[in-house]
Amino acid sequence: MNTTPVNTVDMSTTFGHLELAAPVTTASGCAAAGRELDQFFDVTQLGAIVTKSIMLNARSGRPTLRMAETPSGMLNAIGLQGPGIESFIENDLAWLRDRGATTIVSIAGGSIQEYQELAKRLRHEEGIAALEVNISCPNVANRGEVFACNPIEAGGVIHAVRRNTNSRVPILAKLTPDVTDITQIAKSVIDAGADGISVMNTTLGVVIDTTTMKPALANVTGGLSGPAIRPMAVRCVWQIHQAYPDVPILGMGGIGSGLDALQFILAGASAVSVGTTTFNDPTTPFRVQVELEEALAQRGFSSLRDAIGFAHPLETD
Amino acid sequence: MPSAVADPIRVEAEVLSVRRVGEYFVMAFAAPGIAERVSPGHFVAIAVGGDRSSMLLRRSFSIYRVDPSGSFGGTLEIVVGPKGAGTQWLVSRRPGDMVNLIAPLGRPFSLPVDPVACILVGGGYGAAPMFALAEQLRERGSHVDLVLGAATESRLFGLVEGRRAATTLTTTTEDGSDGVQGRVTDVLPDLIKQHDSQVIYGCGPMGMLQAIAGVASDHGIASQCAVEESMACGVGVCMTCVLPVIGNDGVTRMVRSCTEGPVFFGDQVRWSDVGTVPDDCLGAPTPTVVSAPLQGRGALPDEPAPRGPVSRGGVR
Numbered sequence: 241m242n243t244t245p246v247n248t249v250d251m252s253t254t255f256g257h258l259e260l261a262a263p264v265t266t267a268s269g270c271a272a273a274g275r276e277l278d279q280f281f282d283v284t285q286l287g288a289i290v291t292k293s294i295m296l297n298a299r300s301g302r303p304t305l306r307m308a309e310t311p312s313g314m315l316n317a318i319g320l321q322g323p324g325i326e327s328f329i330e331n332d333l334a335w336l337r338d339r340g341a342t343t344i345v346s347i348a349g350g351s352i353q354e355y356q357e358l359a360k361r362l363r364h365e366e367g368i369a370a371l372e373v374n375i376s377c378p379n380v381a382n383r384g385e386v387f388a389c390n391p392i393e394a395g396g397v398i399h400a401v402r403r404n405t406n407s408r409v410p411i412l413a414k415l416t417p418d419v420t421d422i423t424q425i426a427k428s429v430i431d432a433g434a435d436g437i438s439v440m441n442t443t444l445g446v447v448i449d450t451t452t453m454k455p456a457l458a459n460v461t462g463g464l465s466g467p468a469i470r471p472m473a474v475r476c477v478w479q480i481h482q483a484y485p486d487v488p489i490l491g492m493g494g495i496g497s498g499l500d501a502l503q504f505i506l507a508g509a510s511a512v513s514v515g516t517t518t519f520n521d522p523t524t525p526f527r528v529q530v531e532l533e534e535a536l537a538q539r540g541f542s543s544l545r546d547a548i549g550f551a552h553p554l555e556t557d
Numbered sequence: 558m559p560s561a562v563a564d565p566i567r568v569e570a571e572v573l574s575v576r577r578v579g580e581y582f583v584m585a586f587a588a589p590g591i592a593e594r595v596s597p598g599h600f601v602a603i604a605v606g607g608d609r610s611s612m613l614l615r616r617s618f619s620i621y622r623v624d625p626s627g628s629f630g631g632t633l634e635i636v637v638g639p640k641g642a643g644t645q646w647l648v649s650r651r652p653g654d655m656v657n658l659i660a661p662l663g664r665p666f667s668l669p670v671d672p673v674a675c676i677l678v679g680g681g682y683g684a685a686p687m688f689a690l691a692e693q694l695r696e697r698g699s700h701v702d703l704v705l706g707a708a709t710e711s712r713l714f715g716l717v718e719g720r721r722a723a724t725t726l727t728t729t730t731e732d733g734s735d736g737v738q739g740r741v742t743d744v745l746p747d748l749i750k751q752h753d754s755q756v757i758y759g760c761g762p763m764g765m766l767q768a769i770a771g772v773a774s775d776h777g778i779a780s781q782c783a784v785e786e787s788m789a790c791g792v793g794v795c796m797t798c799v800l801p802v803i804g805n806d807g808v809t810r811m812v813r814s815c816t817e818g819p820v821f822f823g824d825q826v827r828w829s830d831v832g833t834v835p836d837d838c839l840g841a842p843t844p845t846v847v848s849a850p851l852q853g854r855g856a857l858p859d860e861p862a863p864r865g866p867v868s869r870g871g872v873r
């Protein structure tokens with residue numbers, strides 16, 4: 241730890257009613273519920289743990305192969321494997337609470353009603369700093385169209401979750417980049433009551449195995465993540481911040497160093513999540529946080545907040 | 558599940574040696590702090606390609622040998638069969654180079670309480686963990702038959718060492734270039750009878766493990782198999798490495814082979830269903846059919862029929 245006062249940066253950041261002591265979190269699905277990573281670094285030191293998206297019922301996920309490595313990235317089709325909300329509350333949430341970690345719970349559903357049930361079930365649980373609503377899920381009622389690809393459905397989910405969540409618990413809507421105009425989706429979730437936006441989820445891809453001459457993944461398509469998608473993710477943050485400068489953004493996509501994180505902050509993110517690079521090195525989220533503070537200090541920032549959106553031209557009325 | 562969870566650490570390890578043995582490379586690393594935590598069956602995950610590598614995912618290897626008292630403050634050895642870019646990079650390291658490794662990972666083999674006769678089977682580089690296991694079993698008084706099998710002689714690993722570590726050594730090759738021509742399972746029934754073996758330990762390709770587990774259950778004895786599933790994180794956070802395993806409660810779950818395995822009891826793995834999600838698995842999609850073609854983004858025209866209503870598009 242750096243003790244020289246000149247180098248200390250106020251790293252705190254806000255999402256609605258939530259103040260995070262530090263701006264780096266794990267990315268949903270890349271840290272389970274924090275327990276495994278706690279072997280490698282103190283998870284309470286991180287801004288927050290964003291847990292793997294949880295659904296109402298236990299879910300087996302997809303068949304294997306679920307993963308293919310790609311240049312500076314990977315394709316995954318896990319299929320939201322998880323134990324269901326009751327087991328999550330009993331085991332994972334309880335562990336995070338006992339451990340004293342700041343926890344952002346990610347929820348996922350196949351219908352607006354499922355999201356609503358999840359929100360209701362979580363409403364009276366202690367130790368939830370915020371909800372992240374993963375709307376990159378197929379809408380069963382709408383022939384599998386992903387909620388986050390349809391402004392009305394996306395807004396519908398957020399509205400239902402907002403109505404059933406304590407008003408002091410912020411809600412982040414997690415968007416997919418696989419849309420024509422991400423600011424349109426952003427607008428509808430903000431209008432529906434989202435306190436912030438998480439961006440981006442993975443982008444769809446296919447890898448063909450040239451030995452078998454078949455798709456590498458059992459599911460054919462998978463979500464691309466890792467440093468390969470970083471410029472795309474920074475673009476999403478940039479566009480949303482430009483359109484809605486007052487809406488806090490949790491930025492993610494290929495962050496593996498403090499400077500990577502700084503790009504997101506300068507583009508307009510209030511905090512960042514570290515996902516795929518955790519697989520390369522389980523200490524990455526913590527290292528990113530330390531490096532980000534150094535990078536801000538080196539650039540003369542005394543507060544993270546001053547750096548948010550710094551890359552944008554000054555507003556002229 | 559066999560044995561307790563490991564307490565892994567992450568270290569920058571110096572490459573001490575790279576030695577070619579048949580089609581494999583034996584690599585030794587100075588890995589302080591790791592050796593004393595390792596039991597046979599644990600694995601190590603190694604970052605490949607250097608600091609600015611485009612290969613993000615670690616490669617996993619069974620731990621072959623450890624020496625806590627080595628002159629380098631603890632050493633660790635693996636046996637690498639070069640496959641793609643990651644393993645090629647690894648075996649082209651030279652003494653003095655540094656690599657980042659995380660170990661020990663996973664649950665190791667568990668040892669029987671009584672000194673019963675055991676059969677250890679290693680397929681190809683799957684032989685790696687068997688020598689240390691043989692030694693530990695013999696120290697406890699077990700009779701140990703070691704069977705090493707491969708497609709051909711150059712892919713048999715550790716014959717000299719095997720002869721020393723085990724009570725008996727049998728080799729099999731599919732082309733007959735060494736030992737018995739055929740597969741490891743061809744020699745198992747006789748070995749089981751000879752010494753009334755009670756446990757078979759296996760490490761190697763999934764097909765071989767399935768066959769071993771089958772022989773064991775046919776003879777009413779136990780088997781423990783170290784599986785090899787594709788892994789993205791190796792530490793239990795990503796859910797890529799799962800396979801269908803029957804729990805003690807009789808319920809099948811998709812379980813992580815990196816943390817709950819890689820060693821499983823042979824009769825708990827649903828070998829024929831590996832690569833699928835069995836319909837009776839906890840949380841399996843309800844087998845209803847989506848009739849209309851999907852129009853959502855991500856619906857590709859040539860995708861196979863979805864298993865259930867929510868099985869498409871939701872890749873995130």
Ligand SMILES: Cc1cc2nc3c(=O)[nH]c(=O)nc-3n(C[C@H](O)[C@H](O)[C@H](O)COP(=O)(O)OP(=O)(O)OC[C@H]3O[C@@H](n4cnc5c(N)ncnc54)[C@H](O)[C@@H]3O)c2cc1C
Pocket residue numbers: 309600614615616617618619620635636637638639640641642643644645682683685784785786787788819
């Ligand atoms: C628990 C465990 C123990 C293993 N022990 C050994 C060992 O002792 N010696 C040895 O030579 N190999 C071992 N393997 C297999 C080894 O991890 C793969 O051969 C290696 O990852 C291939 O990497 P690559 O870059 O050379 O090949 P590529 O085919 O280019 O790899 C591409 C991607 O697929 C993954 N992958 C490819 N093949 C395998 C495989 N067979 N198993 C798991 N992931 C794979 C890689 O990790 C990588 O992410 C083990 C695997 C596991 C899971």
Ligand SMILES: Cc1cc2nc3c(=O)[nH]c(=O)nc-3n(C[C@H](O)[C@H](O)[C@H](O)COP(=O)(O)O)c2cc1C
Pocket residue numbers: 267268269270292293316318320346374414440441442464465466467469492493494495513514515516517795873
């Ligand atoms: C293996 C894996 C599983 C994921 N699971 C989820 C999930 O359950 N919910 C979710 O909202 N995002 C999930 N994601 C997406 C990540 O949270 C993140 O948005 C995306 O991977 C981009 O960030 P990255 O490049 O840092 O990984 C997953 C990503 C990966 C690689």
Ligand code: FES
Pocket residue numbers: 787788789790791792793794795796797798799813814815816
């Ligand atoms: S490899 Fe990530 S959970 Fe097993």
